[in-house]
Amino acid sequence: xxxxxxxxxxxxxxxxxxxxxxxxxxxxxxxxxxxxxxxxxxxxxxxxxxxxxxxxxxxxxxxxxxxxxxxxxxxxxxxxxxxxxxxxxxxxxxxxxxxxxxxxxxxxxxxxxxxxxxxxxxxxxxxxxxxxxxxxxxxxxxxxxxxxxxxxxxxxxxxxxxxxxxxxxxxxxxxxxxxxxxxxxxxxxxxxxxxxxxxxxxxxxxxxxxxxxxxxxxxxxxxxxxxxxxxxxxxxxxxxxxxxxxxxxxxxxxxxxxxxxxxxxxxxxxxxxxxxxxxxxxxxxxxxxxxxxxxxxxxxxxxxxxxxxxxxxxxxxxxxxxxxxx
Amino acid sequence: xxxxxxxxxxxxxxxxxxxxxxxxxxxxxxxxxxxxxxxxxxxxxxxxxxxxxxxxxxxxxxxxxxxxxxxxxxxxxxxxxxxxxxxxxxxxxxxxxxxxxxxxxxxxxxxxxxxxxxxxxxxxxxxxxxxxxxxxxxxxxxxxxxxxxxxxxxxxxxxxxxxxxxxxxxxxxxxxxxxxxxxxxxxxxxxxxxxxxxxxxxxxxxxxxxxxxxxxxxxxxxxxxxxxxxxxxxxxxxxxxxxxxxxxxxxxxxxxxxxxxxxxxxxxxxxxxxxxxxxxxxxxxxxxxxxxxxxxxxxxxxxxxxxxxxxxxxxxxxxxxxxxxxxxxxxxxxxxxxxxxx
Numbered sequence: 001x002x003x004x005x006x007x008x009x010x011x012x013x014x015x016x017x018x019x020x021x022x023x024x025x026x027x028x029x030x031x032x033x034x035x036x037x038x039x040x041x042x043x044x045x046x047x048x049x050x051x052x053x054x055x056x057x058x059x060x061x062x063x064x065x066x067x068x069x070x071x072x073x074x075x076x077x078x079x080x081x082x083x084x085x086x087x088x089x090x091x092x093x094x095x096x097x098x099x100x101x102x103x104x105x106x107x108x109x110x111x112x113x114x115x116x117x118x119x120x121x122x123x124x125x126x127x128x129x130x131x132x133x134x135x136x137x138x139x140x141x142x143x144x145x146x147x148x149x150x151x152x153x154x155x156x157x158x159x160x161x162x163x164x165x166x167x168x169x170x171x172x173x174x175x176x177x178x179x180x181x182x183x184x185x186x187x188x189x190x191x192x193x194x195x196x197x198x199x200x201x202x203x204x205x206x207x208x209x210x211x212x213x214x215x216x217x218x219x220x221x222x223x224x225x226x227x228x229x230x231x232x233x234x235x236x237x238x239x240x241x242x243x244x245x246x247x248x249x250x251x252x253x254x255x256x257x258x259x260x261x262x263x264x265x266x267x268x269x270x271x272x273x274x275x276x277x278x279x280x281x282x283x284x285x286x287x288x289x290x291x292x293x294x295x296x297x298x299x300x301x302x303x304x305x306x307x308x309x310x311x312x313x314x315x316x317x318x319x320x321x322x323x324x325x326x
Numbered sequence: 327x328x329x330x331x332x333x334x335x336x337x338x339x340x341x342x343x344x345x346x347x348x349x350x351x352x353x354x355x356x357x358x359x360x361x362x363x364x365x366x367x368x369x370x371x372x373x374x375x376x377x378x379x380x381x382x383x384x385x386x387x388x389x390x391x392x393x394x395x396x397x398x399x400x401x402x403x404x405x406x407x408x409x410x411x412x413x414x415x416x417x418x419x420x421x422x423x424x425x426x427x428x429x430x431x432x433x434x435x436x437x438x439x440x441x442x443x444x445x446x447x448x449x450x451x452x453x454x455x456x457x458x459x460x461x462x463x464x465x466x467x468x469x470x471x472x473x474x475x476x477x478x479x480x481x482x483x484x485x486x487x488x489x490x491x492x493x494x495x496x497x498x499x500x501x502x503x504x505x506x507x508x509x510x511x512x513x514x515x516x517x518x519x520x521x522x523x524x525x526x527x528x529x530x531x532x533x534x535x536x537x538x539x540x541x542x543x544x545x546x547x548x549x550x551x552x553x554x555x556x557x558x559x560x561x562x563x564x565x566x567x568x569x570x571x572x573x574x575x576x577x578x579x580x581x582x583x584x585x586x587x588x589x590x591x592x593x594x595x596x597x598x599x600x601x602x603x604x605x606x607x608x609x610x611x612x613x614x615x616x617x618x619x620x621x622x623x624x625x626x627x628x629x630x631x632x633x634x635x636x637x638x639x640x641x642x643x644x645x646x647x648x649x650x651x652x653x654x655x656x657x658x659x660x661x662x663x664x665x666x667x668x
Contacts, residue, residue, distance in 0.1 A: 015498050022495075026511060149656075153649035155600055157607045157623055158641035161630045169631050264500035268604050272627075283608055286506050294507055301500035309498070 008313050012306045019302045020295075024065045027291050068295070089299070090292035094285070099296040103278065107300075109179045110277035113269065114262035116193055117200035122255065125205040129212025134239075136217060144209050151206030160199050160272035167195065177273035196273045204258060211254060215247035222246070248319055256312030257305075264301025369661040376657025382650035390457045393450040400434075402444045404451045404617045408433075409442020416442055419632075427635030438625065439633050449639050451617035453647075459529055459612075460598040463536040467598075468591045470537055471544030476575060476583070478545070479552025486549070493549075496542040505535050505601070506610050525616050532611055536598055544590045551586055555579055585662045592655035596648045603644060619644050 052058040059067075070076050071088035084091075089099040125148075132144040167174045174195045180188035219225060220243050228238045262269075267279035278297055285293035360368075370376055389396070397403055409415045415423055415433075420440045422428025427436030427445070435445035478489035512531040513523045555561060555578075564578050599619070605611030606620025607627075614621050619640050626637030 015495055018495055019498060027507065149652060150649060153596075153645055153652055155603070155641075155644065155648075157604060157620075157627070158637075158645065161623075161627055161637060162634075162641070165630055165634055260500075261502075265502035267502060267506065267608055271608055282503055283506060283610070286510060286610070289510065298500065298503055298507065301503050302498055305498050305500060 004317055005310075005314060008310050012310055016299070016303060016306055020069075020299050021065060023295060023298050023302075024068060025061060027295060028061050028064065089296040092285075092290050092293045094288040094290040094293070099292050102281065102293065103296050103300060106276065106278050106281050108181060109275055110263055110266050110270070110279065112179070112182065112189065112193055113196055113200075113266060113275070113277065114259060117197045117204065117262065118255070118259055120197050120201040121204040121208060124201060125208025126212050126251065128205070128209040130216065130239075130244075132209065132213040133216035133220065141213070145213065148206035148209040151202050152210075154203050156199060156203060156269050157272050159202060160196075160269070163195060163199050164273075177275060179275055179277075196269060196275070200262075200269065207254065207258075208251065211251055212247065215250060216243055219243040219246040245319065249316060252315050252319070253312050256308040256315075260305035260308040263304040366661045369664065370657060373657045373660065375653055376661070379650040379653040379657065382646065383654055386453060386647050386650075387457065389450060390454040393447075393454040396450055397447045400447065402433075402447050404443060404448040405615060407441045407443055409437065416440075421629070421633050422635075427633055429635070435639050436635055438636060439629050445636060445639055448617045448622065449643065452619050452622050452640060453643065455529075455612060455617055456599055456602055456619040459532055459602050460595055463533045463540070463598045463602075464591050464595045466533060466537040467540040467594060468544060468587060471541040471590075472548060472583070472587060474541060475545035475548030476552050476579060479549040480556060480571070480575060480579065482553070482556070486553075489545070489549070493542045493546050496539060497546075499539060501539040502601075502604070504539065505532075505605055506608065508535055509605075509610050525612070528612055528616075532602060532605065536601065540594065540598075544587075544594075547586055547590060548583060551583055552579060555582055588662060589655070589659050592651070592658055596651040596655075599644070599651075600648060 049058070067076060068090065071084060071090065073087075075083065075085045075088050077083055084098065087100050089103075091098055092102065128144045128148070132141040135141050164176070168176050175191045177195050178188075178192040180192055182189045222243075225238060225242050228242045233242075263278070265279070266277055267283050269275075270277045270279040271283065278300065282294065282297045282301075284290070285297065402408075415428060415437055416439070417423045422437045422439060424430055424436070429436040433444055433446065435449060437443070438445055438448065474489060478486045509528075509531055512534070513527065516527055517523050561574060561578050564574050569578070602611060603618070603620030603623065606613070606618045607624045609624065612618040612621055614625065622640035623637065623644075626640065630637045
């Protein structure tokens with residue numbers, strides 16, 4: 001198990017390194033010169049050179065990347081800013097704030113959004129899927145199956161506004177989405193994020209219902225489940241210890257992928273509910289050609305995807321001994 | 327880095343056409359002989375949900391293709407701001423004067439707030455733009471994915487290993503973020519910093535980016551299928567009889583891969599439609615005044631509390647299209663591959 005994890009982590013580090021190198025090269029190879037943009041109209045060559053060296057973009061791209069990597073692991077000296085401590089991802093071109101600090105400010109919102117929604121749709125989706133699998137062919141099954149297909153055809157940028165229109169503007173049942181840190185006021189944190197969670201849940205639940213149902217139906221028809229029943233084990237025992245355990249694998253996989261997407265791809269959700277998280281930060285930094293910020297957000301998002309991949313692999317290995325031993 | 331993916335969309339077994347076809351088709355025995363394609367068509371026609379969905383999807387495509395004709399018969403276009411000629415259409419707050427977003431016998435779907443464009447023609451052209459981009463992206467992605475996947479699987483060895491690692495990396499990219507980040511990069515290559523980005527370039531950039539991040543999943547799937555097929559007897563036989571690699575790929579492998587390719591592309595198209603609209607919604611893809619589903623929703627989002635009607639048209643039409651296409655995709659999958667379980 002330990003060796004398995006170590007291998008996975010090393011593989012993930014390599015992929016992350018490659019992704020950051022590609023990203024760095026592509027972003028910094030853009031023909032639009034950020035120094036020109038911040039220099040303004042009456043720009044002298046000297047001023048331009050000064051800005052270049054302040055921004056750290058006067059050197060060749062590989063050297064810049066090496067310095068960026070050094071900064072990320074050991075900290076580095078910045079011409080315009082002085083020393084920058086260990087996880088240093090540079091300074092924003094747009095507002096001169098440290099990238100790492102800005103990301104850390106925005107991250108709690110995106111994480112709250114992702115994990116809160118994940119909890120809701122995992123419970124609802126898996127629950128509905130279990131019921132559907134137990135009541136195969138009955139009304140509940142048909143209802144769950146068709147509702148799930150409908151849900152997966154909905155989009156946040158449509159359902160979000162419809163929900164806000166009816167639940168917030170017209171009926172006033174829920175609060176306008178907003179973010180208050182959990183440590184400050186748990187009640188406000190919860191009520192501010194409830195609507196986004198529910199909307200995300202409507203969309204994501206569908207997939208889990210469908211998957212849980214089909215996996216369980218398949219497992220319940222396996223020979224070992226019949227054997228367990230024939231031995232006289234209780235219905236609940238057969239269902240949870242035998243069928244459910246076999247059905248969990250693919251659900252864990254998709255859940256890992258979804259978590260990565262929720263954290264790294266929250267732009268549309270955050271834009272819909274006007275929340276200032278990582279996603280909005282990414283869109284803003286694209287519009288301002290703020291390369292260091294964009295680089296930081298991209299590496300974070302890729303890191304989230306890779307990280308949850310490892311978690312999925314580890315959980316998979318726990319569930320299914322065949323993978324551990326292979 | 328390759329967690330076992332769920333095989334919901336993946337046919338568990340490959341249809342073995344070579345076996346079904348093997349007794350030469352000259353033995354009628356009273357019954358007409360049926361090809362696998364004909365059998366699938368028969369299964370599909372029995373599936374009522376699938377047939378209805380197919381009609382809805384066809385309806386959308388017809389609208390998209392015939393948009394200029396419909397607009398001409400209807401007598402309006404999506405760019406004219408009718409309210410500037412006839413101020414009585416909008417009220418003092420620049421919202422449609424009539425009820426339900428200004429729906430009337432003249433403006434069937436009402437009038438856009440503020441600018442006062444005609445919603446009906448705007449929606450027609452929006453569907454046209456969005457579907458056009460999504461179809462082009464689907465075709466390009468499928469072609470690239472099939473070529474890379476089949477090549478990797480067929481050649482095997484080092485090529486396969488290299489392609490496998492590239493696929494791992496591409497799948498680890500946060501794709502939405504990269505769409506947003508790379509659009510300016512692509513514009514920057516073609517257009518000087520201060521010029522406007524032409525619409526065709528926006529569309530092309532979007533199609534290329536979608537293909538650049540979309541090919542990996544279909545390539546991975548096909549690679550696996552080809553690895554399995556390569557060892558089969560009918561491919562061995564073709565090799566022994568001296569068939570060229572080209573012939574083996576096109577005549578032996580591709581016919582057996584038709585099912586997964588069709589299934590994957592039917593899953594891809596609605597995903598591209600919503601992704602394209604999402605980008606336009608964020609202001610990164612198509613932008614106003616180009617009619618587009620996402621542009622419409624973004625416009626609608628600016629005044630949804632006052633005039634929800636304008637938002638409902640693009641939103642609901644997109645939900646209907648995506649739902650119909652997903653149902654159609656399910657039915658096509660059932661018809662082509664009855665053994666697979668959902």
